[in-house]
Amino acid sequence: MNDVHHRLFEALALTTVTLHRKVTERIERRARTLSARNHSRAIGGRMGNQSRDGAAEHKLVWPTGRQPLRGRSEHMKVVDDLLLGLRRGRGAVLLIEGPPGIGKSRLVDEVRLLAAGAGAKVLWGNAYEERQAVPFAPLLDAVLRGDHPVYDEAVLRDLSTRADSQYWVVHDLRDAIAAIAASTPVALSIDDIHWADTATMMALHALIAGLGQLPVLWTLAMRSAGGRPEARDAIDTIAGAQDSNTHRLQLGALDAEAVAQLAGDVLNVDVDESVLRLAATAHGNPFLVVELLRGLHEEDRIHIARGCARATGSNLPQRLAVTMERRLDRLTPTARHAIQVASILPNTFSAALLARAVDQTPSRVVASVDEAIRADLLTEDGDQLGFRHDLLRRAVQLTIPYAMRRAMERESAGILLEMGASAQEVAIRLARSADVGDLAAVTALREAAQTLARSDASVAADLSRRALDLLKPDDGTRAAVVSETVVLMNQASRWGEARQLATSTLSSDLPEEEEALIRLGLSMASTNWAQRVAENRQALQLPGMSVHTRALHLSWLAYNLALDGQTLAVRDAALTALAAAAENDDLEAQMIGEVALASVDAVEGYQQRSLRRLADMLPHLWSADVGVSGLVVAAAYANALVTVGRLDDAAATIADGVINTRRLKNTAGEQVLGTVNALREFAAGNLDAARTIIANLLAEEERLRADLVRGRVGLMLMGALAAHTGDRELSRDVGIAARAALDGGPASRREAIAVLAHLAWQRGDDAEAARWLGEDVEVLTTPMWAVDVDHVVLAARIARTSSDAGLRQRVLGAVEALERDGMVDDVLFAVALHARGLLEDDAEALTKAAAVLEFSERPVLYAGVVEDVGHSILRGGAHESAAERLCQAFDLYSAHSCSADAHRVAKVLNGLGVHRRIVRRREQTGWESLTAAELRVLELVADGATNREVAERLTVSPHTVNTHLRNIFSKLGIHSRAELAGLVRG
Numbered sequence: 012m013n014d015v016h017h018r019l020f021e022a023l024a025l026t027t028v029t030l031h032r033k034v035t036e037r038i039e040r041r042a043r044t045l046s047a048r049n050h051s052r053a054i055g056g057r058m059g060n061q062s063r064d065g066a067a068e069h070k071l072v073w074p075t076g077r078q079p080l081r082g083r084s085e086h087m088k089v090v091d092d093l094l095l096g097l098r099r100g101r102g103a104v105l106l107i108e109g110p111p112g113i114g115k116s117r118l119v120d121e122v123r124l125l126a127a128g129a130g131a132k133v134l135w136g137n138a139y140e141e142r143q144a145v146p147f148a149p150l151l152d153a154v155l156r157g158d159h160p161v162y163d164e165a166v167l168r169d170l171s172t173r174a175d176s177q178y179w180v181v182h183d184l185r186d187a188i189a190a191i192a193a194s195t196p197v198a199l200s201i202d203d204i205h206w207a208d209t210a211t212m213m214a215l216h217a218l219i220a221g222l223g224q225l226p227v228l229w230t231l232a233m234r235s236a237g238g239r240p241e242a243r244d245a246i247d248t249i250a251g252a253q254d255s256n257t258h259r260l261q262l263g264a265l266d267a268e269a270v271a272q273l274a275g276d277v278l279n280v281d282v283d284e285s286v287l288r289l290a291a292t293a294h295g296n297p298f299l300v301v302e303l304l305r306g307l308h309e310e311d312r313i314h315i316a317r318g319c320a321r322a323t324g325s326n327l328p329q330r331l332a333v334t335m336e337r338r339l340d341r342l343t344p345t346a347r348h349a350i351q352v353a354s355i356l357p358n359t360f361s362a363a364l365l366a367r368a369v370d371q372t373p374s375r376v377v378a379s380v381d382e383a384i385r386a387d388l389l390t391e392d393g394d395q396l397g398f399r400h401d402l403l404r405r406a407v408q409l410t411i412p413y414a415m416r417r418a419m420e421r422e423s424a425g426i427l428l429e430m431g432a433s434a435q436e437v438a439i440r441l442a443r444s445a446d447v448g449d450l451a452a453v454t455a456l457r458e459a460a461q462t463l464a465r466s467d468a469s470v471a472a473d474l475s476r477r478a479l480d481l482l483k484p485d486d487g488t489r490a491a492v493v494s495e496t497v498v499l500m501n502q503a504s505r506w507g508e509a510r511q512l513a514t515s516t517l518s519s520d521l522p523e524e525e526e527a528l529i530r531l532g533l534s535m536a537s538t539n540w541a542q543r544v545a546e547n548r549q550a551l552q553l554p555g556m557s558v559h560t561r562a563l564h565l566s567w568l569a570y571n572l573a574l575d576g577q578t579l580a581v582r583d584a585a586l587t588a589l590a591a592a593a594e595n596d597d598l599e600a601q602m603i604g605e606v607a608l609a610s611v612d613a614v615e616g617y618q619q620r621s622l623r624r625l626a627d628m629l630p631h632l633w634s635a636d637v638g639v640s641g642l643v644v645a646a647a648y649a650n651a652l653v654t655v656g657r658l659d660d661a662a663a664t665i666a667d668g669v670i671n672t673r674r675l676k677n678t679a680g681e682q683v684l685g686t687v688n689a690l691r692e693f694a695a696g697n698l699d700a701a702r703t704i705i706a707n708l709l710a711e712e713e714r715l716r717a718d719l720v721r722g723r724v725g726l727m728l729m730g731a732l733a734a735h736t737g738d739r740e741l742s743r744d745v746g747i748a749a750r751a752a753l754d755g756g757p758a759s760r761r762e763a764i765a766v767l768a769h770l771a772w773q774r775g776d777d778a779e780a781a782r783w784l785g786e787d788v789e790v791l792t793t794p795m796w797a798v799d800v801d802h803v804v805l806a807a808r809i810a811r812t813s814s815d816a817g818l819r820q821r822v823l824g825a826v827e828a829l830e831r832d833g834m835v836d837d838v839l840f841a842v843a844l845h846a847r848g849l850l851e852d853d854a855e856a857l858t859k860a861a862a863v864l865e866f867s868e869r870p871v872l873y874a875g876v877v878e879d880v881g882h883s884i885l886r887g888g889a890h891e892s893a894a895e896r897l898c899q900a901f902d903l904y905s906a907h908s909c910s911a912d913a914h915r916v917a918k919v920l921n922g923l924g925v926h927r928r929i930v931r932r933r934e935q936t937g938w939e940s941l942t943a944a945e946l947r948v949l950e951l952v953a954d955g956a957t958n959r960e961v962a963e964r965l966t967v968s969p970h971t972v973n974t975h976l977r978n979i980f981s982k983l984g985i986h987s988r989a990e991l992a993g994l995v996r997g
């Protein structure tokens with residue numbers, strides 16, 4: 012590479028461009044042939060141009076608009092094939108790769124144009140380095156764009172703050188795209204995907220897999236190197252997936268002929284050898300070819316005669332030969348400054364933002380912008396400005412001294428925030444540019460980290476870590492930021508780093524109050540129960556902490572002990588905590604203490620007292636001075652309501668909690684409420700919904716780990732789901748996880764044993780089930796969770812046929828505890844009756860229990876007691892009425908996806924000569940084919956409700972309603988709401 016060339020690439024910040032000597036030679040050869048023909052024949056393919064016929068030499072008018080695509084015919088064959096497939100209903104992934112300036116974006120454009128021409132719905136977005144901390148940024152750009160966006164911005168705003176936003180966004184997008192794709196092919200492209208955020212990549216992965224059967228063409232453009240390694244890995248996963256139908260296009264240098272064509276297009280006339288020889292120095296990189304021609308034009312070195320362009324001189328045009336610095340020198344000082352400032356702004360920006368950043372009125376900045384456009388640096392797209400190519404932007408950035416660039420970047424972040432940008436949007440900018448002691452940056456980084464925690468814990472941890480680094484050593488918030496960072500690192504499974512940060516901070520000579528605060532943060536948010544307890548205990552050794560911090564440690568100790576299942580220690584700990592809280596009038600500490608005490612009440616059978624204790628705290632739930640305590644109470648209260656079977660009340664508490672956690676931007680809290688919500692769905696007999704929530708709320712590696720805070724509910728629920736549905740794979744996974752959890756704290760052990768017993772019993776292995784329950788006394792303490800309620804019945808069923816007298820005694824003990832505080836018509840009392848009926852062969856008790864559960868909100872519990880009533884009648888010999896009851900149980904189980912239970916009942920029915928089969932496949936069309944959800948939508952729509960109203964009534968997104976409607980239409984073979992209303996009335 013010659014010297015000029017070298018400088019050229021350096022000036023443009025190009026790092027990887029291969030030298031294509033062969034290309035150069037070919038261009039030269041081609042040029043010779045051309046001149047041999049004495050310029051008689053044009054390079055084919057261009058539209059005629061009047062100037063070609065003109066004999067006089069004239070000046071070139073620089074063309075505007077898009078030039079034809081050159082030299083990519085092989086690539087376009089692939090594109091054409093994919094578009095043909097798309098029209099025929101086949102989806103695909105097109106991955107375009109290459110170095111900067113090689114024409115990736117241009118090719119993406121071409122795909123978009125052709126797809127639109129072929130009648131596809133076209134969606135597109137662009138990933139940017141800066142927006143890695145904004146979940147879904149490029150994807151949402153794509154679906155929010157245009158007059159008929161695919162997605163509703165209001166819905167989005169609502170979703171994006173949720174802990175499970177990832178799930179909902181993907182869910183809604185899948186619905187929305189599927190709805191369009193049902194009638195129109197979709198072409199969705201994302202440029203510069205190597206910068207995409209994690210949420211976007213996960214969503215793409217899920218969407219591409221989930222919509223594989225539909226006509227959707229995904230076009231993704233990516234640099235050959237650089238960007239975020241995570242994004243590149245995700246691309247590899249997507250491309251490597253089975254039946255992903257992925258096509259990879261590598262873009263290399265344009266060949267000599269294409270360069271000649273491109274030059275001809277740009278100059279709008281044929282070109283001669285002199286132009287081609289110069290163009291060859293761009294080594295087939297179209298960006299550089301265009302740059303070079305512009306430079307020649309700028310220097311008046313292109314002359315057109317007889318329809319052919321000739322270049323004078325053999326040296327490179329100044330604009331390529333000199334650094335960007337000297338190019339800028341040719342501008343007026345104001346324009347030069349404006350362009351430099353612009354290079355620090357986001358990739359696209361408004362004139363108003365630029366005006367603010369250069370501290371001028373918008374009208375004054377217009378002159379500078381015009382100058383920059385004339386100098387080919389900036390372009391306009393609607394009301395947004397941007398650099399013509401990212402390479403130019405980088406080159407301009409390099410003209411600014413580093414320290415200065417950072418200062419400007421920091422300043423721009425402030426302006427962006429003032430102009431309404433979110434903390435996430437400026438986070439990367441702040442992380443790069445802020446200096447130690449910059450508290451505004453620390454606040455924004457912490458906020459961004461908390462919001463991002465759910466969708467990308469790892470980036471969130473990095474931002475939090477950066478916030479920590481920006482704090483002065485003596486800053487009072489250091490302890491809080493350390494614990495936030497440690498928690499995020501744990502959440503991102505960066506355990507080692509988390510431990511290191513925690514121990515190094517704790518081992519440095521911290522004031523005791525700070526150490527206590529760090530330990531408090533860990534005790535509230537660590538993933539592991541035993542570790543939480545240890546943090547509290549260690550902190551309580553510190554005499555120097557404040558009274559408030561001490562009170563909090565005492566109550567969190569009680570709470571953590573309760574959830575670790577160290578039941579015997581909880582009451583004392585809770586009472587000590589409440590006394591300390593009372594002494595200091597400390598509501599925040601009191602609330603946690605009350606939650607701990609409420610759990611003791613519940614375990615001892617005083618469910619009503621437990622509920623009252625929590626309810627007393629409700630008025631203070633969201634007051635400013637109680638911190639996360641309000642959320643803990645809300646979650647505990649909602650959980651207690653679920654446990655006693657008051658599911659509607661629980662739903663209201665959860666909804667209220669979610670609103671408040673969003674207000675407080677507490678994503679971890681929302682996750683807790685999410686798990687309670689999964690328990691509620693389970694209790695309501697919506698097993699699939701419970702499974703979906705857990706699967707989307709908890710990462711796979713923590714989902715079944717009872718020693719982890721979140722995994723507890725996961726294991727418990729998945730265990731119940733595995734047993735009820737008979738899902739083999741899930742049963743196997745759950746079985747392995749439960750055995751591992753046997754070594755955990757008492758509560759993990761207890762749940763694990765119950766899960767193992769349930770699985771064994773469901774397999775028909777009563778002996779093994781009895782063995783499990785025989786192992787551990789604690790397993791039959793009274794319920795803390797909805798799933799435990801089911802375990803009481805399970806234990807009674809197992810004890811009934813077992814010879815283990817001790818087991819029977821323990822079940823009776825649990826039953827008595829349940830009856831202790833129960834009211835005659837509540838679920839727990841009915842469950843006690845059910846269990847007693849089993850143990851004492853008391854038909855009347857069973858019938859009574861059934862009568863109560865029939866009108867409860869717990870259909871699967873009801874199915875269970877109906878089944879046992881059936882067995883009891885059967886033992887009495889009344890086959891016919893026994894069969895009737897068993898059929899009823901069978902139907903109930905089937906309706907709630909409890910296939911394993913239904914099978915068990917079907918076997919007994921078989922023996923009675925009644926043959927029932929579980930119907931898996933629904934009818935595909937007609938009224939019978941409508942699902943329960945579709946029927947609900949149908950009812951409301953037939954009543955004249957709009958989609959939005961239906962969405963509100965059913966608390967789903969409008970898109971979901973839309974999807975339901977489409978399905979209803981296609982199942983019923985109709986096309987409009989009017990027809991639907993007619994059908995319903997008719």
Ligand SMILES: Nc1ncnc2c1ncn2[C@@H]1O[C@H](COP(=O)(O)OP(=O)(O)O)[C@@H](O)[C@H]1O
Nearest residue numbers: 079080081110111112113114115116117297298
């Ligand atoms: N095959 C091509 N034919 C004509 N012009 C092209 C071609 N490829 C790229 N260009 C032009 O070259 C410039 C750089 O291309 P671009 O698509 O932005 O590159 P990349 O996205 O790979 O960095 C643009 O002005 C584009 O219009």
Ligand SMILES: [Mg+2]
Nearest residue numbers: 115116117202
């Ligand atoms: Mg590009």
